[in-house]
Amino acid sequence: MAPRKLGVIGGSGLYAVDGLTDADWTRVETPWGAPSDALFCGVLDGLEIVFLPRHGRGHVHSPSDVPYRANIDALKRLGVTDVISVSACGSFREEMAPGDFVIVDQFIDRTFARTKSFFGSGCVAHVSMAHPVCGGLGATCAEAARKAGVTVHEGGTYLAMEGPQFSTLAESNLYRDQWGCSVIGMTNMPEAKLAREAELCYASVAMVTDYDCWHPGHDAVEVTDIIRVLTGNADAARAMIRNLPALLGTDRAPCSQGCDTALEHALITAPEARDPGMIKKLDAVAGRVLSGPKT
Template identity: 50%
Template sequence: MKLGIIGGSGLYSMPALASGRQRAQETPWGWPSDTLVEGEIEGLPVVFMPRHGRGHRIAPAEINYRANIAALRIAGCNVIVSVAACGSFRDELPPGTLVIPDQLVDRTQGRDKSFFGEGIVAHVSLADPIATDLAARVEAAAGAAGIPHHRDGTYLAIEGPHFATRAESRLAKAQGFDIVGMTGMPEAALAREAEMAYAIAAFVTDFDAWKPEAVSTTSVMEVLAANAANAQALVAALCRALRDEPLPRPSAQGWERALDTAFATPRVEWPLEPAARLRAIAPRLFA
């Protein structure tokens, strides 16, 4: 098992990988957000990538999500944990809380959301977009690290880069969403297409705009700095757990064979060039 860690806002490096190998990994969909860092944490092979690039240079809508997921897949990862920042729609989830959602709602626009097309059509199941076995390990790691946390809930993915209006925030709260972020989709969908386990470790930084105080980048970054140590501790505890007990297969969501029933286009009709690109994310089918 090889774990990919995608670092979100405030998490641009992993000190535990300070001596790791830098890897510039081009993909058929272009370059990922930054170089990958490969090494071991607590004896588990790990690859780290900062989603927004080091120095936070890439806005949510500008991220090449396909290249990020493909780069981790090419590097040998079959498990991804996204460490992210989020806003909260619930008083019980104050800043500093770690939320491990089990569902997502996608309200992003204009992003490249699939590896498929151009002659090869596939529809993966996203009924349960989060790998529950992996989410359970993240929850256990949070407990072991003493991090306040909450399991389950719905992550609302918005386009950004602006924060929500008060009306948008209050509507999302009334609809029953738990947290809001700008990067959970299409990341989760692409990970499923690449037959990888995916879970989100979302650290709450604010209450969005449904409360009187308005969220600001300054306030978010202040909370992110305080959350950084917890993020590092969470990853270390998770790596220990996965080292000692890898994820079971077959999985509850069947992520490791998600493409088996996804293709609408018969294999004999697959064009050569798109099929060659897809080897990067599904080598067992396109080798």
């Protein structure tokens, strides 16, 4: 068993969490630049929590401009072991109504303007994304949300689009009818990929705000409508977070899915060929597997 430290990445509408003691905003420097904002670190019912508003307080970062690598590095640098991503989404399924939460278990990544890996020239690595989220952590989020009175759907495919514009009707119908997606959002990729590279357990809680534009009653998504639902979703998300310490506990066993050892056999570049500058940048996210032969 090892100490657990929970990271929470808050999406649209969720810019703060309540009830933390010994809490303060902490600025973290990373080799990948500055994170979206300072990180709010504190304790909730004995569990250490680090909260990061994905878009920054005041919502200053567009989905394509979020510093995803810096965000994940900062969480890892602060000792986070588990990450819960809370984000707004549109729904492709009638039964996944505005106000519901979907515990995502798969992704289709349609983003194209974002850097998607910590690794590259000088240190190449390939991690498995077959099962891109931590099932155990996701199940705990589902239980915590239900205890908060939220309607929860366990399992669903998240279509990650570039944005910041919403979908066309043709795109919405394609993703819903032919690709079988459940929800659509703009921020879980490359976030989930980077969390896997950083050997963090990652769960995605998608909060439904609208039916995108496929639904005959929602042929045009309006930001004003979304904001009304966002407010209620943010309150429900904070209630879910308050339930997590009792369910997760303060100690954690090794991940049964292997999230915390994702880099075990992922590094391809031979130790003697690794670029020292790249290795230095990877000190937080990949330090566990890079502590062997020196370059």
